Amino acid sequence: VHTGYDTKDQSNANDIALIRFTRPVNYSQTVRPICLPLSSSLRNRNHVGMPAYAAGWGKTESATASEKKLKVEMNIKSLQECAPVYQRGGILLKQTHMCAGGVRGKDTCSGDSGGPLMRQMTGSWYLIGVVSFGPQKCGTFGVPGVYTNKTGALSRGQANQKLIIYKVIVSCSDLRVISPLTLYVDQAYCEQYINEFKRLPCNSLRRTVDAVWRCSSVPCTGCSVVLCVIVDWTLSSTQKTSSLPESPHCGIQLGDRVLSGQSTQIDEFPWTALIEFQKPDGSFGFHCGGSLINDRYIVTAAHCIKSIPRDWKVQRVRLGEWDLATANDCQNEFCSDAPIDLDIEQIVVHTGYDTKDKSNANDIALIRFTRPVNYSQTVRPICLPLSSSLRNR
Secondary structure (H helix, E strand, O other): OOOOOOOOOOOOOOEEEEOOOOOOOOOOOOOOOOOOOOOOOOOOOOOOOOOOEEEEEEEEOOOOOOOEEEEEEEEEOHHHHHHHHHHHOOOOOOOOOEEOOOOEOOOOOOOOOOOOOEEEOOOEEEEEEEEEEOOOOOOOOOEEEEEEEEHHHHHHHHHOOEEEEEEEOOOOEEEEEEEEEEEEOHHHHHHHHHHHOOOOOOOOOEOOOOEEEEEEEEEOOOOOOEEEEEEOOOOOOOHOOOOOOOOOOOOOOOOOOOOOOOOOOOOOOOOOEEEEEEOOOOOEEEEEEEEEEEOOOEEEEEEEHHOOOOEEEEEEEOOOOOOOOOOOOOEOEEEOOOEEEEEEEEEEEEOOOOOOOOOOOOOEEEEEOOOOOOOOOOOOOOOOOOHHHHHOO
16 A cells, blocks of 8 residues: 555545555456556656546446446546635645546446546557545536546655666676666566576576576676666565566557447448457457558558467458458448458568557558459558658648
8 A cells, every 4th residue: 555545634645555466367358457657758748638538347327336347538637627626625636636527427436446547648558547536426517536646656656666677797807787777577577688698708697586696607706797686675575566567568458449439331441451360269359450552461550460469370361341240241232242351471560660669669560461352342452652742741
């Protein structure tokens, strides 16, 4: 529990806590981590006026808890706008608070406490707040809900849980520490760096305690290699937090990325493609899209290829689809041809794409089919802006 939380404080300042499991959880299509705004650029971002989402199983307008997970979209409100509303009731909001909502019938409610307030930024979902409290009657017009500002809570949490990974160079005369990089990780994450150090003049590596690794022997006197050193660690060894993933390894939904969409006509946007993935249990699913650019290629996102679960396989591409629930698509007495499933001959990911790059720069890839596709009313390519006049628009 946050050390600044006080049950006697009516404002519920620092209303945030961590729960650690007895074992690691395996990620799946329905169990995945959300990203935390660790970088200064994300922590300092102003969310006021921007839409955010909350999700949970709390009470609904029928005053009973929902059996299905629900979501609600709300705009972030400034503290200047929100604080006076609660001050009238004797509650003083602080910088560790943030507000969202205030629209009739759209709010979090009892049973949602502790759940996420989240925004999608740079292609991934980030936790920006934690559901704390709100008006006595949920969804009251003009009374936004109050959330613990995750950004404010991070600064203290990071100060109390540090693990520094040092990149080192070993010579026969000294041990030089260069470029200390502060990461908020545990031993398991640290061990990913071990291979990098096997190129050093060290006969073998051995683990001493926790995340400290040393050379068991070196070809010179007095040399040692320290890969990871814990500093300012305030938790016991049995309470260490798990490593925190960063985009694109968090905050990605392996499902639809279109929200509040409208139905298309059956022959509208005939260049849209679906990418099918095979999963380890033998099942298949469509979890990414693409655009047909000629009779042999679609263009898609590189993260659809590189950032999928390790045991998934890109299986094939479907064109000419409109309604996945029906075998034959018909609308207004017009029925389209059956969709076309194409096997994949080659996948080309942009050479500048890096899964560790939080900005998802160069997030683009090409997929080539094993054969040309025949165009029809529901299968046609989109144009690319090849001319300089179009590219510079």
